[in-house]
Amino acid sequence: MPRTNRQWSLARTPRGRLTTDDLALVESPIPQIGPNEILVRNTWLSIDPSIRIRLSSTTPLGYLPPIRPGEPLVGLALGTVIDTRNPDFAVGDLVSHIFGFRDYAVIGTRADTIGGYGLPTRIDTRGMPPQWYLGPLGSSGLTAYAALTEVLQLRQEDTVWVSAAAGGVGAIAAQIAKLRGATVLGSAGRADKVEFLRQELGIAAFDYHDPTLHESLAELAPDGIDAYFDNVGGDHLAAAMDNLRPRGRIAVCGAVSGYDGAPHSGNPDLFQIVSKELRIQGFRAGSYNHLEGSMRQEVGGYLTAGDMVYHETIFDDLTQAPTALLAMLAGKTIGKTLCRLTSE
Amino acid sequence: MPRTNRQWSLARTPRGRLTTDDLALVESPIPQIGPNEILVRNTWLSIDPSIRIRLSSTTPLGYLPPIRPGEPLVGLALGTVIDTRNPDFAVGDLVSHIFGFRDYAVIGTRADTIGGYGLPTRIDTRGMPPQWYLGPLGSSGLTAYAALTEVLQLRQEDTVWVSAAAGGVGAIAAQIAKLRGATVLGSAGRADKVEFLRQELGIAAFDYHDPTLHESLAELAPDGIDAYFDNVGGDHLAAAMDNLRPRGRIAVCGAVSGYDGAPHSGNPDLFQIVSKELRIQGFRAGSYNHLEGSMRQEVGGYLTAGDMVYHETIFDDLTQAPTALLAMLAGKTIGKTLCRLTSE
Structure with a gap:
């Protein structure tokens, strides 16, 4: 077993766009585990x-706390238990946890993170590729x-x-929306992504730069939309x-247009909340862990049947x-972005 | 029976604040009623x-249509049936309807207005003052x-x-919130209204001008609020x-700060919808007519028991x-604003 762990830390609070110089790969000895802890090789x-928000010096109330200069980055990860003093885990177990951005993670039993992802969870892959439990069968899927x-509360119509x-x-x-019978419009910011949406996912799609959001929506949904899944914020919202x-209903999952140092563009006309009796709800997957079983059943079924395309960009x-x-x-990756760690 | 009807019409589309010159009192003969119509003396x-929005040249999608120059104003009203060719209504019936701002209304059976308030509704006052059916037992209460x-979905805590x-x-x-056991903060824009809230309604209250909304909320609810009932929009939202x-949850009922020619102040930090998993929902009472019975039972009980203060400003x-x-x-009136028509 190697003696050295490497983990990405925040070198300095980013100003504007995140750069590689804002992050530092720090080496340290692999710590000894204490009572009830496990050692995981990622x-x-x-x-x-969402990690980008936490690299700023403050984070909004209710959100994950900021990561300060000198502190390690965190993120969802999969790994193998290689040492254990916790009777619930055995060497060789595959676990998902939130101590990513490092080779080795020492994980205790404190629920010291958020969203129910604090404690490691043992994964039975059921013959699926393990990384799907970070993607369609994991947090992304949930x-x-x-x-x-x-x-x-999507309806077929x-x-x-x-x-x-x-x-x-x-x-x-x-794809879940399409497979449940709804009419789906997808937007993205590059021609190759729009092509991916049309060709691979088989949905109506548009580039939000071209011509404009309003013109594209008017063309593809002339009678309006019933629901919007917001990952972008700003002018999209x-x-x-x-x-x-x-x-109409909006699920607000993120506002990535404002994450990486860019000012938000476009202020919504909020009176429409009244005039159209809109419902806008923010959410994070961690509040819906009780749906994991039904999600895995449905999405796993789509994947097994070959009805769902799952695309990964792997580094x-x-x-x-x-x-x-x-x-x-x-915006240069398509599908789920993953980093695969070299096995030694 | 007099031969002349008077009704307020829009003389010109208001520019900025509404003035009395924007409205005109138009006299016309009282029309004959046709089959299935009733004649009501208001x-x-x-x-x-909300009438103010409709006096602008355009209204937002989903909202009541604009009232154009030359067209009569409308609004909730009570009146007595004085002539009828509709077998469902008898002379002497008290009805609520939406053809206010006039002495006499001819009301047909077309549901040609919105929110379920299109058709006249017979009112049994059950010994209550009739105008309460425009207020706490009517649209305001609903x-x-x-x-x-x-x-x-207010909870006691x-x-x-x-x-x-x-x-x-x-x-x-x-008062409903207080009587259901919740902790209530009320805001208003004048000292006499704040005094009314404190003395008459017995709730914590503040003037939104003094010192600032944020300071007042921080003082009166240092741990934050769980729910907000928005009638104002802008900086309040x-x-x-x-x-x-x-x-937290927000019910958006109106945005009166922006109705009367004033630009909205204050753009909300919308990322908080995600970070705090907020739910924001616009609504209009007309979508909740099915609650009228339970509302009248509960609010009528409060009024009968003397637990609810109902203040009117009558012109x-x-x-x-x-x-x-x-x-x-x-903002110069307190409580429900009403216009009482002279009986002849």
Whole structure:
């Protein structure tokens, strides 16, 4: 067993866009585990937009606390238990947990993180690729599933717009909605992503740069939309409010347009909340862990039957984690962004 | 029976604040009623903020259509049936309907208005003052009741902020919330209204001008609020989002701060919808007519027991309807604003 652990830490609070110079790979001895702790060697890291918010010096009330200079990055990850003093875990167990961005994680039994993802969870892959438990059968799948079923209460007759539809969560949401019989519009910010949405996912899709959000929505949904799954915020949220039909619903999952140092564009006309009796609800997957079983049954069924496309953009080696994060934040990845750790 | 009807019409689309010159009192013969129509002599007019939106040249999608120059104003009203060719109504019946701002209304059976208030409804006052069926036992009561019970799903342990709490709807909402055991904060824009809230309604109250919304909320609800009943919009809505606790709820009933030619102040930090998992829902009472029975039972009980204060600001004579409307929009009235028509 190697003696050295490497973990990505915040070197300095980013000003504007995140750069690789804001992060530092720090080496340290692999710690000894204490009572009830397990030592996990990470195999897959989930590269998610929300980490970017925590790298700023303050985070909004209710959100995950900021990561300060000198502190390690965290994020959803999969790994193998290689040492244990916790009777609930055996060496060789595959676990999901939130101590990503490092080779080795020492995980205790304190629920010292958020959203129910604090404690490690043993994964039975049931023959599926393990990293799917970070994607469609894990947090991404739960986010998409909770948004559609609980927050939006999607009906078959709905027209739903999914923003960032070529992203890790959006691509799953768009397909669940389609497979449940709804009419789906997906938006993305690059021609290759729009092509992916049309060709691979088989949904109506548009590039939000071209011509404009309002023109694209007017063309693809001339009678308006019933529901909007928001991952972008800003001008997307404003356009959704303008194009929702009376009693329309919005599930607000994120606002990635404002995460990486860019000012938000577009203030929604909020009076439409009254005039159209809109319902707007923010949510995080961690509040919907009780849906994990039904999500895995439904999404697992789609995957097994070959009805759902699951696309990954994989970066190899822990050294590439910042590159993966920057690429994902810049909109250069398609589908789920992952970092695969070199096995030694 | 007099031969002349008077009704307020829009003389010109208001620019900026509404003035009495924008309205004109038009005389015309009382029309003959046709098959299935009734002729109603109005006795009470409800003076409500929402009419102001309709006097602009466009109204938002989903809202009541604009009233154009030359067209009569409408609004909730009570009146007595004085002639009938509709077998469901007898001479002498007290009815509520939406053809206010006039002495006499000819009402057919077409549901040609919105929100379920299109058709006249016969009122059995059960010994209550009739105008209460425009106030706490009518639309105002239903608005307040639907907001608290259905939209906000108010719990006894909640701290709820009611804006425009000295208004026709707000005063009822604040008291229903208090009588159901919640902690209530009320805001208003004048010292006499704040005094009314404290002395008459017995709730914690503040003037939103003094010192600031944020300072007042921080002082009166240092741990944040759970629910907000929005009648004001703008900076009030922004302050509510800032002060809501995680999983807080907002019922958006109106945005009166922006109705009368004033630009909205204050853009909310919408990322808090995600970070705090907020739920924001717009509504109009007309969508909750099915709650009328339970509302009347509960609110009628409070009124009969003397537990609810119901304050009215009454203007006399149809000629005073614009004065009443301008006073209400300028925040100069307390409680429900009504216009009582002179009986002849």
